[in-house]
Amino acid sequence: MITFFQLGKYGAIGNQLFQYATLYSIGKINNYTIKIPKTEEHFDEGTNRIQHYFLNCFDNIFAEILTEEDKKLIKYKAHDENAISYNQNMFNIPDFTTLEGYFQSYKYFIGFEQDLKKQFQFKKSIINSINAKYNINYKNFSSVHLRYGDYAHRQNYHPIMDKDYYKKAFELLDSSNYLVFSDSIEYAKVIFNDFKNINFIFVENNHAFEDMYLMSVCKDNILANSSFSWWAAWLNENNKVIAPKNWLGPAYYGRWNIEDLIPKEWIII
Structure with missing residues:
Protein backbone atom coordinates (compact mmCIF):
# COMPACT_ATOMS: atom_id res chain seq x y z
CA MET A 1 0.00 0.00 0.00
CA PHE A 120 -10.51 12.60 -14.33
CA GLN A 121 -13.93 12.81 -15.96
CA PHE A 122 -15.84 15.64 -14.32
CA LYS A 123 -18.99 14.91 -12.40
CA LYS A 124 -22.20 15.35 -14.35
CA SER A 125 -23.36 17.97 -11.84
CA ILE A 126 -20.37 20.14 -12.79
CA ILE A 127 -20.95 19.67 -16.52
CA ASN A 128 -24.68 20.39 -16.20
CA SER A 129 -24.02 23.52 -14.14
CA ILE A 130 -21.65 24.94 -16.76
CA ASN A 131 -23.88 24.00 -19.69
CA ALA A 132 -26.82 25.75 -18.05
CA LYS A 133 -24.78 28.89 -17.39
CA TYR A 134 -23.05 29.29 -20.78
CA ASN A 135 -25.19 28.95 -23.87
CA ILE A 136 -22.26 28.83 -26.31
CA ASN A 137 -20.41 26.37 -28.50
CA TYR A 138 -17.21 25.90 -26.50
CA LYS A 139 -15.23 24.81 -29.56
CA ASN A 140 -15.75 28.30 -31.02
CA PHE A 141 -13.74 29.66 -28.08
CA SER A 142 -10.21 29.19 -26.83
CA SER A 143 -9.27 29.69 -23.20
CA VAL A 144 -6.73 32.12 -21.79
CA HIS A 145 -5.61 32.00 -18.16
CA LEU A 146 -4.01 34.82 -16.18
CA ARG A 147 -2.75 34.12 -12.66
CA TYR A 148 -2.20 37.26 -10.60
CA GLY A 149 -3.61 37.34 -7.07
CA ASP A 150 -1.24 35.23 -4.96
CA TYR A 151 1.66 35.80 -7.40
CA ALA A 152 1.62 39.60 -7.09
CA HIS A 153 3.86 39.66 -4.01
CA ARG A 154 5.85 36.51 -4.81
CA GLN A 155 7.28 37.19 -8.25
CA ASN A 156 10.70 35.95 -7.22
CA TYR A 157 8.97 32.56 -7.04
CA HIS A 158 6.08 32.93 -9.50
CA PRO A 159 6.43 35.61 -12.22
CA ILE A 160 3.25 37.11 -13.64
CA MET A 161 2.87 36.67 -17.38
CA ASP A 162 2.91 40.08 -19.07
CA LYS A 163 0.96 41.54 -21.99
CA ASP A 164 3.75 40.65 -24.42
CA TYR A 165 3.40 36.95 -23.59
CA TYR A 166 -0.33 37.01 -24.31
CA LYS A 167 0.19 39.03 -27.50
CA LYS A 168 2.56 36.37 -28.85
CA ALA A 169 0.17 33.62 -27.81
CA PHE A 170 -2.80 35.23 -29.58
CA GLU A 171 -0.71 35.57 -32.74
CA LEU A 172 0.02 31.83 -32.72
CA LEU A 173 -3.64 30.80 -32.59
CA ASP A 174 -6.35 31.30 -35.18
CA SER A 175 -8.96 32.09 -32.53
CA SER A 176 -10.80 35.40 -32.30
CA ASN A 177 -13.02 34.35 -29.37
CA TYR A 178 -11.62 33.73 -25.90
CA LEU A 179 -12.93 32.75 -22.51
CA VAL A 180 -10.78 34.55 -19.93
CA PHE A 181 -10.05 32.87 -16.59
CA SER A 182 -8.27 34.63 -13.75
CA ASP A 183 -8.09 34.82 -9.98
CA SER A 184 -8.09 38.62 -10.49
CA ILE A 185 -10.64 39.20 -13.22
CA GLU A 186 -10.55 43.00 -12.95
CA TYR A 187 -6.80 42.95 -13.55
CA ALA A 188 -7.37 40.65 -16.54
CA LYS A 189 -9.84 43.14 -18.00
CA VAL A 190 -7.16 45.84 -17.84
CA ILE A 191 -4.51 43.61 -19.46
CA PHE A 192 -6.74 42.49 -22.33
CA ASN A 193 -8.43 45.84 -22.93
CA ASP A 194 -5.86 46.86 -25.55
CA PHE A 195 -6.31 43.79 -27.75
CA LYS A 196 -8.57 44.76 -30.63
CA ASN A 197 -10.51 42.46 -32.96
CA ILE A 198 -10.69 39.82 -30.25
CA ASN A 199 -13.91 38.91 -28.47
CA PHE A 200 -13.35 38.23 -24.77
CA ILE A 201 -15.84 36.70 -22.35
CA PHE A 202 -14.61 37.09 -18.77
CA VAL A 203 -15.56 34.03 -16.73
CA GLU A 204 -16.62 34.90 -13.19
CA ASN A 205 -18.22 33.43 -10.07
CA ASN A 206 -17.55 29.76 -10.78
CA HIS A 207 -16.03 27.13 -8.53
CA ALA A 208 -12.44 26.29 -9.46
CA PHE A 209 -13.35 22.85 -10.77
CA GLU A 210 -16.09 24.39 -12.95
CA ASP A 211 -13.47 26.68 -14.49
CA MET A 212 -11.14 23.75 -15.07
CA TYR A 213 -13.88 21.82 -16.84
CA LEU A 214 -14.77 24.82 -18.99
CA MET A 215 -11.13 25.34 -19.99
CA SER A 216 -10.82 21.66 -20.86
CA VAL A 217 -13.58 21.80 -23.48
CA CYS A 218 -12.37 24.93 -25.27
CA LYS A 219 -10.80 24.80 -28.73
CA ASP A 220 -7.23 25.75 -27.71
CA ASN A 221 -5.57 26.80 -24.46
CA ILE A 222 -3.24 29.64 -23.50
CA LEU A 223 -1.76 28.84 -20.10
CA ALA A 224 -0.57 30.93 -17.24
CA ASN A 225 2.38 29.52 -15.29
CA SER A 226 -0.08 27.52 -13.25
CA SER A 227 -0.72 23.82 -12.69
CA PHE A 228 -4.43 24.68 -12.81
CA SER A 229 -4.50 25.63 -16.49
CA TRP A 230 -1.81 22.99 -17.21
CA TRP A 231 -4.26 20.29 -16.22
CA ALA A 232 -7.18 21.85 -18.06
CA ALA A 233 -5.07 21.74 -21.23
CA TRP A 234 -3.86 18.20 -20.57
CA LEU A 235 -7.46 17.01 -20.17
CA ASN A 236 -8.43 18.69 -23.43
CA GLU A 237 -8.41 16.60 -26.61
CA ASN A 238 -6.90 17.54 -29.98
CA ASN A 239 -6.02 21.05 -28.91
CA LYS A 240 -3.15 23.49 -29.42
CA VAL A 241 -1.53 24.61 -26.17
CA ILE A 242 0.62 27.70 -25.56
CA ALA A 243 2.75 27.65 -22.39
CA PRO A 244 5.19 30.19 -20.90
CA LYS A 245 8.89 29.35 -20.66
CA ASN A 246 9.25 31.49 -17.50
CA TRP A 247 7.21 29.12 -15.36
CA LEU A 248 9.07 29.78 -12.12
CA GLY A 249 11.11 32.69 -10.80
CA PRO A 250 14.80 32.99 -9.83
CA ALA A 251 14.17 31.63 -6.33
CA TYR A 252 13.81 28.21 -7.94
CA TYR A 253 16.93 28.50 -10.10
CA GLY A 254 18.44 25.06 -10.71
CA ARG A 255 15.48 23.24 -9.18
CA TRP A 256 13.28 22.75 -12.21
CA ASN A 257 13.37 21.64 -15.82
CA ILE A 258 10.88 22.96 -18.37
CA GLU A 259 11.26 19.76 -20.42
CA ASP A 260 9.98 17.73 -17.48
CA LEU A 261 6.91 19.93 -17.16
CA ILE A 262 5.75 20.78 -20.69
CA PRO A 263 4.85 17.97 -23.13
CA LYS A 264 6.76 18.09 -26.41
CA GLU A 265 3.66 18.79 -28.50
CA TRP A 266 2.88 22.02 -26.62
CA ILE A 267 4.28 25.36 -27.79
CA ILE A 268 6.59 27.19 -25.36
CA ILE A 269 7.08 30.97 -25.69
Missing part, protein backbone atom coordinates in the same frame (compact mmCIF):
# COMPACT_ATOMS: atom_id res chain seq x y z
CA ILE A 2 1.23 3.49 -0.88
CA THR A 3 -0.44 6.79 -0.13
CA PHE A 4 -0.03 10.56 0.08
CA PHE A 5 -0.86 11.72 3.61
CA GLN A 6 -1.07 15.42 2.68
CA LEU A 7 -3.02 15.03 -0.55
CA GLY A 8 -5.60 17.81 -0.61
CA LYS A 9 -3.54 19.98 1.74
CA TYR A 10 -0.37 20.27 -0.34
CA GLY A 11 -1.55 22.74 -2.98
CA ALA A 12 -4.72 23.36 -4.94
CA ILE A 13 -6.46 21.20 -7.54
CA GLY A 14 -3.71 21.34 -10.17
CA ASN A 15 -1.06 20.29 -7.67
CA GLN A 16 -3.32 17.55 -6.35
CA LEU A 17 -3.76 16.08 -9.82
CA PHE A 18 0.01 15.86 -10.34
CA GLN A 19 0.35 14.20 -6.95
CA TYR A 20 -2.43 11.69 -7.54
CA ALA A 21 -1.29 10.89 -11.10
CA THR A 22 2.22 10.16 -9.80
CA LEU A 23 0.91 8.08 -6.91
CA TYR A 24 -1.33 6.11 -9.26
CA SER A 25 1.45 5.38 -11.75
CA ILE A 26 3.94 4.28 -9.09
CA GLY A 27 1.30 2.03 -7.57
CA LYS A 28 0.33 0.43 -10.87
CA ILE A 29 3.92 -0.21 -11.98
CA ASN A 30 4.80 -1.83 -8.64
CA ASN A 31 1.46 -3.55 -8.10
CA TYR A 32 0.93 -1.67 -4.83
CA THR A 33 -2.48 -0.89 -3.39
CA ILE A 34 -3.21 2.84 -3.76
CA LYS A 35 -5.03 4.67 -0.99
CA ILE A 36 -5.76 8.38 -0.57
CA PRO A 37 -7.16 10.42 2.33
CA LYS A 38 -10.69 11.73 2.33
CA THR A 39 -10.04 15.43 2.78
CA GLU A 40 -12.50 18.29 3.01
CA GLU A 41 -12.04 21.71 1.46
CA HIS A 42 -9.96 24.11 3.54
CA PHE A 43 -8.82 27.70 3.66
CA ASP A 44 -5.30 28.20 2.29
CA GLU A 45 -3.57 31.22 3.83
CA GLY A 46 -0.96 31.24 1.04
CA THR A 47 -3.52 31.90 -1.69
CA ASN A 48 -6.12 33.49 0.62
CA ARG A 49 -8.94 31.35 -0.72
CA ILE A 50 -10.79 28.09 -0.22
CA GLN A 51 -9.00 25.07 -1.70
CA HIS A 52 -11.20 22.29 -3.01
CA TYR A 53 -10.30 18.62 -2.97
CA PHE A 54 -10.00 16.97 -6.37
CA LEU A 55 -11.85 13.87 -5.16
CA ASN A 56 -15.01 15.99 -5.07
CA CYS A 57 -14.68 16.83 -8.79
CA PHE A 58 -14.53 13.37 -10.34
CA ASP A 59 -16.62 10.20 -10.14
CA ASN A 60 -14.16 7.54 -11.31
CA ILE A 61 -11.12 7.80 -9.03
CA PHE A 62 -9.47 4.38 -8.77
CA ALA A 63 -7.85 4.66 -5.35
CA GLU A 64 -9.34 3.42 -2.10
CA ILE A 65 -9.87 5.69 0.89
CA LEU A 66 -7.10 5.69 3.50
CA THR A 67 -8.23 4.73 7.01
CA GLU A 68 -6.68 5.46 10.40
CA GLU A 69 -5.63 1.81 10.62
CA ASP A 70 -3.95 2.09 7.22
CA LYS A 71 -1.90 5.05 8.42
CA LYS A 72 -0.34 2.91 11.14
CA LEU A 73 1.07 0.58 8.47
CA ILE A 74 3.05 3.29 6.68
CA LYS A 75 6.79 2.91 7.35
CA TYR A 76 8.50 5.20 4.84
CA LYS A 77 8.35 8.66 3.32
CA ALA A 78 9.48 9.57 -0.23
CA HIS A 79 9.95 13.31 -0.69
CA ASP A 80 10.15 15.14 -4.02
CA GLU A 81 13.05 17.54 -3.45
CA ASN A 82 12.68 19.73 -6.54
CA ALA A 83 9.89 22.08 -7.58
CA ILE A 84 9.60 20.74 -11.14
CA SER A 85 11.85 17.83 -12.02
CA TYR A 86 11.41 14.18 -12.93
CA ASN A 87 13.06 11.66 -10.62
CA GLN A 88 12.91 8.12 -11.97
CA ASN A 89 14.03 6.74 -8.61
CA MET A 90 10.54 7.43 -7.26
CA PHE A 91 9.43 4.24 -9.00
CA ASN A 92 11.77 2.27 -6.71
CA ILE A 93 10.06 3.22 -3.45
CA PRO A 94 9.12 0.32 -1.17
CA ASP A 95 5.62 -0.70 -0.27
CA PHE A 96 4.04 1.09 2.72
CA THR A 97 5.38 4.50 1.68
CA THR A 98 3.72 7.92 1.73
CA LEU A 99 4.71 10.43 -0.93
CA GLU A 100 5.40 14.08 -0.18
CA GLY A 101 6.02 16.94 -2.61
CA TYR A 102 4.68 18.37 -5.85
CA PHE A 103 5.77 15.91 -8.58
CA GLN A 104 5.06 18.43 -11.34
CA SER A 105 6.14 16.40 -14.34
CA TYR A 106 4.03 14.62 -16.93
CA LYS A 107 6.84 12.05 -17.21
CA TYR A 108 5.69 10.41 -13.98
CA PHE A 109 2.54 9.17 -15.68
CA ILE A 110 3.66 8.39 -19.22
CA GLY A 111 1.82 5.24 -20.28
CA PHE A 112 -1.10 5.91 -17.95
CA GLU A 113 -2.62 8.88 -19.79
CA GLN A 114 -5.82 7.13 -20.84
CA ASP A 115 -6.30 5.54 -17.41
CA LEU A 116 -6.03 8.95 -15.79
CA LYS A 117 -8.28 10.71 -18.30
CA LYS A 118 -10.99 8.15 -17.57
CA GLN A 119 -10.60 8.84 -13.85
Whole structure:
Protein backbone atom coordinates (compact mmCIF):
# COMPACT_ATOMS: atom_id res chain seq x y z
CA MET A 1 0.00 0.00 0.00
CA ILE A 2 1.23 3.49 -0.88
CA THR A 3 -0.44 6.79 -0.13
CA PHE A 4 -0.03 10.56 0.08
CA PHE A 5 -0.86 11.72 3.61
CA GLN A 6 -1.07 15.42 2.68
CA LEU A 7 -3.02 15.03 -0.55
CA GLY A 8 -5.60 17.81 -0.61
CA LYS A 9 -3.54 19.98 1.74
CA TYR A 10 -0.37 20.27 -0.34
CA GLY A 11 -1.55 22.74 -2.98
CA ALA A 12 -4.72 23.36 -4.94
CA ILE A 13 -6.46 21.20 -7.54
CA GLY A 14 -3.71 21.34 -10.17
CA ASN A 15 -1.06 20.29 -7.67
CA GLN A 16 -3.32 17.55 -6.35
CA LEU A 17 -3.76 16.08 -9.82
CA PHE A 18 0.01 15.86 -10.34
CA GLN A 19 0.35 14.20 -6.95
CA TYR A 20 -2.43 11.69 -7.54
CA ALA A 21 -1.29 10.89 -11.10
CA THR A 22 2.22 10.16 -9.80
CA LEU A 23 0.91 8.08 -6.91
CA TYR A 24 -1.33 6.11 -9.26
CA SER A 25 1.45 5.38 -11.75
CA ILE A 26 3.94 4.28 -9.09
CA GLY A 27 1.30 2.03 -7.57
CA LYS A 28 0.33 0.43 -10.87
CA ILE A 29 3.92 -0.21 -11.98
CA ASN A 30 4.80 -1.83 -8.64
CA ASN A 31 1.46 -3.55 -8.10
CA TYR A 32 0.93 -1.67 -4.83
CA THR A 33 -2.48 -0.89 -3.39
CA ILE A 34 -3.21 2.84 -3.76
CA LYS A 35 -5.03 4.67 -0.99
CA ILE A 36 -5.76 8.38 -0.57
CA PRO A 37 -7.16 10.42 2.33
CA LYS A 38 -10.69 11.73 2.33
CA THR A 39 -10.04 15.43 2.78
CA GLU A 40 -12.50 18.29 3.01
CA GLU A 41 -12.04 21.71 1.46
CA HIS A 42 -9.96 24.11 3.54
CA PHE A 43 -8.82 27.70 3.66
CA ASP A 44 -5.30 28.20 2.29
CA GLU A 45 -3.57 31.22 3.83
CA GLY A 46 -0.96 31.24 1.04
CA THR A 47 -3.52 31.90 -1.69
CA ASN A 48 -6.12 33.49 0.62
CA ARG A 49 -8.94 31.35 -0.72
CA ILE A 50 -10.79 28.09 -0.22
CA GLN A 51 -9.00 25.07 -1.70
CA HIS A 52 -11.20 22.29 -3.01
CA TYR A 53 -10.30 18.62 -2.97
CA PHE A 54 -10.00 16.97 -6.37
CA LEU A 55 -11.85 13.87 -5.16
CA ASN A 56 -15.01 15.99 -5.07
CA CYS A 57 -14.68 16.83 -8.79
CA PHE A 58 -14.53 13.37 -10.34
CA ASP A 59 -16.62 10.20 -10.14
CA ASN A 60 -14.16 7.54 -11.31
CA ILE A 61 -11.12 7.80 -9.03
CA PHE A 62 -9.47 4.38 -8.77
CA ALA A 63 -7.85 4.66 -5.35
CA GLU A 64 -9.34 3.42 -2.10
CA ILE A 65 -9.87 5.69 0.89
CA LEU A 66 -7.10 5.69 3.50
CA THR A 67 -8.23 4.73 7.01
CA GLU A 68 -6.68 5.46 10.40
CA GLU A 69 -5.63 1.81 10.62
CA ASP A 70 -3.95 2.09 7.22
CA LYS A 71 -1.90 5.05 8.42
CA LYS A 72 -0.34 2.91 11.14
CA LEU A 73 1.07 0.58 8.47
CA ILE A 74 3.05 3.29 6.68
CA LYS A 75 6.79 2.91 7.35
CA TYR A 76 8.50 5.20 4.84
CA LYS A 77 8.35 8.66 3.32
CA ALA A 78 9.48 9.57 -0.23
CA HIS A 79 9.95 13.31 -0.69
CA ASP A 80 10.15 15.14 -4.02
CA GLU A 81 13.05 17.54 -3.45
CA ASN A 82 12.68 19.73 -6.54
CA ALA A 83 9.89 22.08 -7.58
CA ILE A 84 9.60 20.74 -11.14
CA SER A 85 11.85 17.83 -12.02
CA TYR A 86 11.41 14.18 -12.93
CA ASN A 87 13.06 11.66 -10.62
CA GLN A 88 12.91 8.12 -11.97
CA ASN A 89 14.03 6.74 -8.61
CA MET A 90 10.54 7.43 -7.26
CA PHE A 91 9.43 4.24 -9.00
CA ASN A 92 11.77 2.27 -6.71
CA ILE A 93 10.06 3.22 -3.45
CA PRO A 94 9.12 0.32 -1.17
CA ASP A 95 5.62 -0.70 -0.27
CA PHE A 96 4.04 1.09 2.72
CA THR A 97 5.38 4.50 1.68
CA THR A 98 3.72 7.92 1.73
CA LEU A 99 4.71 10.43 -0.93
CA GLU A 100 5.40 14.08 -0.18
CA GLY A 101 6.02 16.94 -2.61
CA TYR A 102 4.68 18.37 -5.85
CA PHE A 103 5.77 15.91 -8.58
CA GLN A 104 5.06 18.43 -11.34
CA SER A 105 6.14 16.40 -14.34
CA TYR A 106 4.03 14.62 -16.93
CA LYS A 107 6.84 12.05 -17.21
CA TYR A 108 5.69 10.41 -13.98
CA PHE A 109 2.54 9.17 -15.68
CA ILE A 110 3.66 8.39 -19.22
CA GLY A 111 1.82 5.24 -20.28
CA PHE A 112 -1.10 5.91 -17.95
CA GLU A 113 -2.62 8.88 -19.79
CA GLN A 114 -5.82 7.13 -20.84
CA ASP A 115 -6.30 5.54 -17.41
CA LEU A 116 -6.03 8.95 -15.79
CA LYS A 117 -8.28 10.71 -18.30
CA LYS A 118 -10.99 8.15 -17.57
CA GLN A 119 -10.60 8.84 -13.85
CA PHE A 120 -10.51 12.60 -14.33
CA GLN A 121 -13.93 12.81 -15.96
CA PHE A 122 -15.84 15.64 -14.32
CA LYS A 123 -18.99 14.91 -12.40
CA LYS A 124 -22.20 15.35 -14.35
CA SER A 125 -23.36 17.97 -11.84
CA ILE A 126 -20.37 20.14 -12.79
CA ILE A 127 -20.95 19.67 -16.52
CA ASN A 128 -24.68 20.39 -16.20
CA SER A 129 -24.02 23.52 -14.14
CA ILE A 130 -21.65 24.94 -16.76
CA ASN A 131 -23.88 24.00 -19.69
CA ALA A 132 -26.82 25.75 -18.05
CA LYS A 133 -24.78 28.89 -17.39
CA TYR A 134 -23.05 29.29 -20.78
CA ASN A 135 -25.19 28.95 -23.87
CA ILE A 136 -22.26 28.83 -26.31
CA ASN A 137 -20.41 26.37 -28.50
CA TYR A 138 -17.21 25.90 -26.50
CA LYS A 139 -15.23 24.81 -29.56
CA ASN A 140 -15.75 28.30 -31.02
CA PHE A 141 -13.74 29.66 -28.08
CA SER A 142 -10.21 29.19 -26.83
CA SER A 143 -9.27 29.69 -23.20
CA VAL A 144 -6.73 32.12 -21.79
CA HIS A 145 -5.61 32.00 -18.16
CA LEU A 146 -4.01 34.82 -16.18
CA ARG A 147 -2.75 34.12 -12.66
CA TYR A 148 -2.20 37.26 -10.60
CA GLY A 149 -3.61 37.34 -7.07
CA ASP A 150 -1.24 35.23 -4.96
CA TYR A 151 1.66 35.80 -7.40
CA ALA A 152 1.62 39.60 -7.09
CA HIS A 153 3.86 39.66 -4.01
CA ARG A 154 5.85 36.51 -4.81
CA GLN A 155 7.28 37.19 -8.25
CA ASN A 156 10.70 35.95 -7.22
CA TYR A 157 8.97 32.56 -7.04
CA HIS A 158 6.08 32.93 -9.50
CA PRO A 159 6.43 35.61 -12.22
CA ILE A 160 3.25 37.11 -13.64
CA MET A 161 2.87 36.67 -17.38
CA ASP A 162 2.91 40.08 -19.07
CA LYS A 163 0.96 41.54 -21.99
CA ASP A 164 3.75 40.65 -24.42
CA TYR A 165 3.40 36.95 -23.59
CA TYR A 166 -0.33 37.01 -24.31
CA LYS A 167 0.19 39.03 -27.50
CA LYS A 168 2.56 36.37 -28.85
CA ALA A 169 0.17 33.62 -27.81
CA PHE A 170 -2.80 35.23 -29.58
CA GLU A 171 -0.71 35.57 -32.74
CA LEU A 172 0.02 31.83 -32.72
CA LEU A 173 -3.64 30.80 -32.59
CA ASP A 174 -6.35 31.30 -35.18
CA SER A 175 -8.96 32.09 -32.53
CA SER A 176 -10.80 35.40 -32.30
CA ASN A 177 -13.02 34.35 -29.37
CA TYR A 178 -11.62 33.73 -25.90
CA LEU A 179 -12.93 32.75 -22.51
CA VAL A 180 -10.78 34.55 -19.93
CA PHE A 181 -10.05 32.87 -16.59
CA SER A 182 -8.27 34.63 -13.75
CA ASP A 183 -8.09 34.82 -9.98
CA SER A 184 -8.09 38.62 -10.49
CA ILE A 185 -10.64 39.20 -13.22
CA GLU A 186 -10.55 43.00 -12.95
CA TYR A 187 -6.80 42.95 -13.55
CA ALA A 188 -7.37 40.65 -16.54
CA LYS A 189 -9.84 43.14 -18.00
CA VAL A 190 -7.16 45.84 -17.84
CA ILE A 191 -4.51 43.61 -19.46
CA PHE A 192 -6.74 42.49 -22.33
CA ASN A 193 -8.43 45.84 -22.93
CA ASP A 194 -5.86 46.86 -25.55
CA PHE A 195 -6.31 43.79 -27.75
CA LYS A 196 -8.57 44.76 -30.63
CA ASN A 197 -10.51 42.46 -32.96
CA ILE A 198 -10.69 39.82 -30.25
CA ASN A 199 -13.91 38.91 -28.47
CA PHE A 200 -13.35 38.23 -24.77
CA ILE A 201 -15.84 36.70 -22.35
CA PHE A 202 -14.61 37.09 -18.77
CA VAL A 203 -15.56 34.03 -16.73
CA GLU A 204 -16.62 34.90 -13.19
CA ASN A 205 -18.22 33.43 -10.07
CA ASN A 206 -17.55 29.76 -10.78
CA HIS A 207 -16.03 27.13 -8.53
CA ALA A 208 -12.44 26.29 -9.46
CA PHE A 209 -13.35 22.85 -10.77
CA GLU A 210 -16.09 24.39 -12.95
CA ASP A 211 -13.47 26.68 -14.49
CA MET A 212 -11.14 23.75 -15.07
CA TYR A 213 -13.88 21.82 -16.84
CA LEU A 214 -14.77 24.82 -18.99
CA MET A 215 -11.13 25.34 -19.99
CA SER A 216 -10.82 21.66 -20.86
CA VAL A 217 -13.58 21.80 -23.48
CA CYS A 218 -12.37 24.93 -25.27
CA LYS A 219 -10.80 24.80 -28.73
CA ASP A 220 -7.23 25.75 -27.71
CA ASN A 221 -5.57 26.80 -24.46
CA ILE A 222 -3.24 29.64 -23.50
CA LEU A 223 -1.76 28.84 -20.10
CA ALA A 224 -0.57 30.93 -17.24
CA ASN A 225 2.38 29.52 -15.29
CA SER A 226 -0.08 27.52 -13.25
CA SER A 227 -0.72 23.82 -12.69
CA PHE A 228 -4.43 24.68 -12.81
CA SER A 229 -4.50 25.63 -16.49
CA TRP A 230 -1.81 22.99 -17.21
CA TRP A 231 -4.26 20.29 -16.22
CA ALA A 232 -7.18 21.85 -18.06
CA ALA A 233 -5.07 21.74 -21.23
CA TRP A 234 -3.86 18.20 -20.57
CA LEU A 235 -7.46 17.01 -20.17
CA ASN A 236 -8.43 18.69 -23.43
CA GLU A 237 -8.41 16.60 -26.61
CA ASN A 238 -6.90 17.54 -29.98
CA ASN A 239 -6.02 21.05 -28.91
CA LYS A 240 -3.15 23.49 -29.42
CA VAL A 241 -1.53 24.61 -26.17
CA ILE A 242 0.62 27.70 -25.56
CA ALA A 243 2.75 27.65 -22.39
CA PRO A 244 5.19 30.19 -20.90
CA LYS A 245 8.89 29.35 -20.66
CA ASN A 246 9.25 31.49 -17.50
CA TRP A 247 7.21 29.12 -15.36
CA LEU A 248 9.07 29.78 -12.12
CA GLY A 249 11.11 32.69 -10.80
CA PRO A 250 14.80 32.99 -9.83
CA ALA A 251 14.17 31.63 -6.33
CA TYR A 252 13.81 28.21 -7.94
CA TYR A 253 16.93 28.50 -10.10
CA GLY A 254 18.44 25.06 -10.71
CA ARG A 255 15.48 23.24 -9.18
CA TRP A 256 13.28 22.75 -12.21
CA ASN A 257 13.37 21.64 -15.82
CA ILE A 258 10.88 22.96 -18.37
CA GLU A 259 11.26 19.76 -20.42
CA ASP A 260 9.98 17.73 -17.48
CA LEU A 261 6.91 19.93 -17.16
CA ILE A 262 5.75 20.78 -20.69
CA PRO A 263 4.85 17.97 -23.13
CA LYS A 264 6.76 18.09 -26.41
CA GLU A 265 3.66 18.79 -28.50
CA TRP A 266 2.88 22.02 -26.62
CA ILE A 267 4.28 25.36 -27.79
CA ILE A 268 6.59 27.19 -25.36
CA ILE A 269 7.08 30.97 -25.69
